[in-house]
Amino acid sequence: KTIIRSAGLKTPPYILIKSTNDIKRPKLRLPVFMKPVAEGTGKGVDETSRVETMKQFNATAKKLLVKYRQPVLVEEYLPGREFTVAVLGTGKKARALGTMEIKVKPDAPAKDYSFQVKELCEQFVDYLPMERGNLRKKVENLAVQAHVLLECRDVSRVDIRLDANNEPNFLEINPLPGLHPTHSDLPMIATQEGLQYTSLIEKLLTSACERYGLT
Template sequence: MSEMKMENLGKVGVLFGGRSAEREVSIMSGNGVLSALKSFGVDAHAFDPAQRSLADLESEKFDRVFIALHGRYGEDGSLQGVLEQLAIPYTGSGVMASSIAMDKIFTKKIWQSHQLTTPNYAVLTLGSDLDLVSAELGLPLIIKPPHEGSTIGITKVNVTAEMAAAYTLAAEFDDEVLAEEFIQGRELTVAVLGKGANAYALPIIEIVAPEGNYDYQNKYFTDDTKYLCPAPMDAALTAEIQAMCVESYRAINCEGWARVDVLLRASDNKPFLIEINTSPGMTGHSLVPMAARAAGMSYEEVCLTILKTASLKIKPDTKKESS
């Protein structure tokens, strides 16, 4: 890893906590990032937007910030817009890409327009014909809120009679609910770093959860889930999946870093894009640091690498108004 003078990074804010349903995970991520940056001598400071006002964000005079917020108000473009207004460079994707990636339905539409494979789906609202949807998509299927992460509000529906309860749970988080074709197969995730033509994928991770249930508890609070990195598969399939994930990242116009979740269908080894996370977890159980280690980067190094990409995405208007 190339040397970098820490004084060039200036005063750094690590934004974590926040008001989303993923606050608990974000606190774990943020504390890890904060410690990692401090270990390099970075002048890093914690900042929780749920406990401090945006006026404080401005008055702190941060030279750049590392966004370790997950979910709404931190990963959805809203905070990115504030940082653009305050002219504080930040990690990760810009306003539009963050907003798109946060909406799983919109993300799927973008991917489909780029001929990228993603499971068939239907959008459910109050009054939707749940029996018809289950017949069209087939059972089992997945029902989830399109704006949440960390498997919050998600249900695997095995029989039509379970549709109503699954919809009600997901509707607690979103007005529109995503019903998605269930793909039986291997669960993979791919971290992508960089921007545009320079974006690249880290080694693929395969997730082997107890009884195939990679839920909130198994993600963050148990050691029962197994992670295989690099995922055991031949070089051609590995390259195909990594290229697909980089293309999916570019299609949304992501930059800095993100993590793409993929299901590899057991029947024919066909990969399906599930979602993209523009501010992935950075906890002790998180997957981006794991992939980075497989590529020869420590947790601390990947945090610093991401911080170095902090930037403003909206170019200033330099045109002078005509008199």
């Protein structure tokens, strides 16, 4: 996120809490979103992650520090739609394959895309192809810029969320996204874009072979 922000790309304001000594009123606007800095698959994200008050802030920070033994990432909460973008290629050849919107249903056990919600995604999440248009172009352009800036190779999956002004913001990037044919986001995006699973794998291998001069 430091690299993303220094390059002038939009990402929500954030701080890191490294120990209980760092727990004090943040120079961020509430609500904020809190999670362990080095986990994946929604680990550490639950119904307490979206924080509205300082009492909640203190309790959530202490809980995460104790349980996960790593810094806590605190970001200003973005109220808009959430997307994940599949990016293929390396450097100048990087292109967005497609974008999928993630919509957590109202009856889900958490308001946000938490670990529990992900585990029960068939019941609590709608995965929808993003409509084409200017907004999608902005979302995918941000994702590709992040992929290239962070020197990802062959493939990545970039999480984007809209702020209160409907502007795309970078949340995080997965440089080694899951490849389960029906459960992982990357193959799901490929399917939505009409690309068969075997063709997706072929594209990844072709990109890697090109980097090593094996084509």
